[in-house]
Amino acid sequence: MKVKNKDRIKRQNKKTIRSEMVNMLVWTSIMTMLLVGGGLSVIIFQWSSIALREDMDFYMESVEKQFTNHLLFWERSVIYLSENENMNYFFRTGSTEGIEKVMKQGINLFSNQNMVSDTFPIVSDYYVFSKNMEYKGIHFYPETQSADNIKNTRIIDGIKRYRDQDKMFYYRKNGQEIECYFSVYDDDMERMGYCVAIFDMENINKIFSKLEKYQTYYWSIQTNDGTEIGGTGLNGILKDELINLDGEIKKDHKKYLYKKNQDSFGLSTYIIIPKSKLYLDIRPGFQLAWAIAVSMFIAVVVSALYYSRRVTYPLQRIVKKIEQVGTGDFETKLENYNILEFQQISDSFNEMTVRIETLIKEVYETQLLVKEARLQYLQAQINPHFMFNVLTMIAIKVKKHRDEELYQTVTSFAGLMRGKLFRRNEVEIKLKEEMEIAGFYLYLQSERFKDIITYNIEWESDEIKECYVPRLCIEPIVENAVIHGLEPKGTEGRIRVAIREASEDSINIVVEDDGVGFNVNEMDDRKDNKNPRVGVMNIQRLIRNLYGDKYGVLFQSEIGKGTIVTVCLPMRKDRTV
Incomplete structure (x- = not known):
């Protein structure tokens, strides 16, 4: 049983042909997927990075150009106003008659360049001032009189501040508005x-918001002295670090692409985008490449599973048929296959089962003949039951004649025969019954060698008498002690049998004699039937087959001093077999 279990475990640990085929094809698929995916990724990366870099440069340049074109509106409007005679007259005298009409005409000429998305003006208001500080203002959005008065007051204050400074352009922020002050020559x-243009930063933001496709971007509008009047800032990058009009810069271990432009009215625009955002548009290409590679991998794996099953299914059928033969079904047959090698196996297998079935029938018939011969032989022998009944009858007659010693001798002999001959079908019996058989033997030998052989049996407790032990596991050892230990001694000898608990789940039966003893190391070299170890080793194999290697028989012997044999058995209150 143990051998079968070990063989089954070994088979379970073995790999199948199908698993090996699937593993080989899966690993091939993985390598193919990595090569295809990696190769496509490199190609897509190289091609896309160039194309997307050009696209990003174009996009930044396009946004800057839009802002520049919107500033051209105001530049052309100023040129128009400076060349108009009515405006020249206003600048010299401060007379505002007809000035508003001229200002509206100038705005209408270039209004399309002032609008973002044809709706939102970049310059929401502008004013003109004469030398004597007379002024006129135009608004793109209607305003209340009070709001107009507040704005006029603020603009007049700004003009006074501008006149006190030696600057060509003067900028001042007011919420979402940027006021630009400059002179007309x-x-x-x-x-x-003087002229004042008010830029609407909310509408300027709409121009640069087109960069949102890159998720992270930075832009800034700065004056000549580096003052930022609008934008998100440059993320810690200084404008002096941006040497060329466009290029690449590294800051804090990160790379950025940038564009800068010198615009009208003393303004410069800067756009910076992290280079990592360049790869956002490459991602779909990578995903496509790996989607192709993964699709190939799945296709190969599915194919591997299909074809491996197609190849291994006949093998599984063959293995199943072989297992059926192992259970004794020799009528099972393998079917025909289209594959030549499998068909050859099928033919050989079918021929083998026919031959085995024929041989088994022949062996079975031979065994029947042998069994019949043995039966005839047994019938010719003395019936053991008859012999036991005769011994019992003799014991009863001896008992009637009051010969207790002879009665005990006959009874012990009958009990010994009964234990050895009539309980052969029992593998295990109770320990008290086994010790009763050993006691019968010892009594008979002590009667035979009167005053030479003595014995005693010691029980540690009555509880262990009910334990089950292998039949005839103690009597042969006691018999060995008498035949090989005490008889060769020729003088008085004693046998002591002690039964005691070794642990909570085991017991020891110790058979000790003071006979001639023997050399344990030389015992294995004796090959004759007189070797006492032959019978004991049979007991050893029986115990270990029943209970495992933890239990068995232990020899201790010294020449001239005697022998001690210890039998270790489990403490069981029910049968194992």
Whole structure:
């Protein structure tokens, strides 16, 4: 049983042909997927990075150009106003008659360049001032009189501040508005008056919001002195670090792509985008490449599973048929196959089962003949039951004649025969019954060698008498002690049998004699039937087959001093077999 279990475990640990085929094809698929996916990824990366870099440069340049074109509106409007005679007259005298009409005409000429998305103006208000501080303002959005008065007051204050500074352009922020103050000159570069343009930063943001496709971006509008008047900032990058009009810069271990432009009215625009955002548009290409590779992998795995099953299914059928033969079904047959090698196996297998079935029938018939011969032999022998009944009858007659010693001798002999001959079908019996058989033997030998052989049997407790032990596991050892230990001694000898608990789940039966003893190391070299170890080793194999290697028989012997044999058995109150 143990051998079968070990063989079954070994088979379970073995790999199948199908698993090996699937593993081989799966690993091939993985390598193919990595090569295809990696190769496509490299190609897509190289091609896309160039194309997307050009696209990003174009996009940044396009946004800057839009902002520049919107500033051209105001530049052209100023040129128009400076060349208009009515405006020149206003600048010199401060007369505002007809000035509003001229200002509206100038705005209408270039209004399409002022609008973002044809709806939102970049310059929401502008004013003109004469030398004597007379002024006129135009608003793109209607305003209440009170709001107009507040704004006029703020603009007049701004003009006064601008006149006190030696600057060509003066910028001032007011919420979402940027006020730009500058002077108007004639052909001889003489100052005629002043202009104020109010930029709507909310509408300027709409121009740069087109960069949101890159998720993270930075832009800034700065004056000549580096003052930022609008934008998100440059993420810690200084404008002096941006040497060229466009290029790449590294800051804090990160790379950025940038564009800068020098615009009208003393303004410069800067756009910076992290280079990592360049790869956002490459991602779909990578996903496509790996989708192709994974699809190939799945297709190969599915194919591997299909074809491996197609190849291994006949093998599984063959293994199943072989197992059926192992259970004794020799009529099972393998079917025909289209594959030549499998068909050859099928033919050989079918021929083998026919031959085995024929041989078994022959062996079975031979065994029947042998069994019949043995039966005839047994019938010719003395019936053991008859012999036991005769011994019992003799014991009863001896008992009637009051010969107790002879009665005990006959009874012990009958009990010994009964234990050895009539309980052969029992593998295990109770310990008290086994010791009763050993006691019968010892009594008979003590009667035979009167005053030479003595014995005693010691029980540690009555509880262990009910334990089950292998039949005839103690009597042969006691018999060995008498035949090989005490008889060769020729003088008085004693046998002591002690039964005691070894642990909570085991017991020891110790058979000790003071006979001639023997050399344990030389005992294995004796090959004759007189070797006492032959019978004991049979007991050893029986115990270990029943209970495991933890239990068995232990020899201790010394020449001239005697022998001690210890039998270790489990403490069981029910049968194992």
